[in-house]
Amino acid sequence: MLTPDQIREALLNVIDEQENGNLQTVSILRAVKERLELPRDVGQEQLVLAEFHRLFTTGYLAWGHDLANATPPFCHVTSRGSSALEQLSRDPGNPQGYKEYLKRNSSLPPVAEAYISEALDCYVNGHYKAAAVMLGGASERLVLDVRDAIVQKIVREGEPRRSQLEDWRVKKVLGGLKSYVDEKKAKLDPQLREKFEAYWAAFTQQIRAVRNDAGHPNSIDPVTYESVHAGFLVFPNVAEMANLLKTWAATGSK
CATH class of the missing domain: 1.10.10.10 (Winged helix-like DNA-binding domain superfamily/Winged helix DNA-binding domain)
Incomplete structure (x- = not known):
């Protein structure tokens, strides 16, 4: 079938x-x-x-x-x-192609994958606010996975603990991750450094901002198709960046 x-x-x-x-x-x-x-x-x-x-x-x-x-x-x-x-192979309006494109460029944890599937279903039915919330949930799962990998790296290498990375609030975790990676940026692989510089801001300013606008109980303004569509298009790059960060954290390189 x-x-x-x-x-x-x-x-x-x-x-x-x-x-x-x-x-x-x-x-x-x-x-x-x-x-x-x-x-x-x-x-x-x-x-x-x-x-x-x-x-x-x-x-x-x-x-x-x-x-x-x-x-x-x-x-x-x-x-x-x-x-x-014009971008049919990776447009969210084509969930089959979008998922295949995503798999070619990254590997999602099960929770993030489930959120993306739900986000795409909301999107094709025209429920853009719901899609934004689900897309934001998938992105935040990626952030928490990166956080876990970096915390393990910190413990393994005997570095001082970072309180922001142990916070329950994603905003604090994001700040802690950026500070930590910025400190190590000079020693990062060029590909990872380039991805981080290009897409970290895209995550914090695009996907999460749209997600917050959609999910905030005081927000009654509709989330636009354009903002959600842009979030979907940048998400594969964010996912690829997250995978590179996790791999870097697992190598043990300082």
């Missing part, structure tokens, strides 16, 4: 191929049926229909071709959809 993510990826690929033409429901669905080699099975065909209509929920498709052909079966790719198609 095909998964919704597999069906959505096939739909997006077909739409990408047909975008320059006159998009119509029948031509899209026929091509997807052929690509997925679907048997005559109403249950699976309805899964395809559900994922097709979800593309409208996400805002990647809208009905109509022009004002003279403004109703179904005509449809068109929105500006949001065009942006997603």
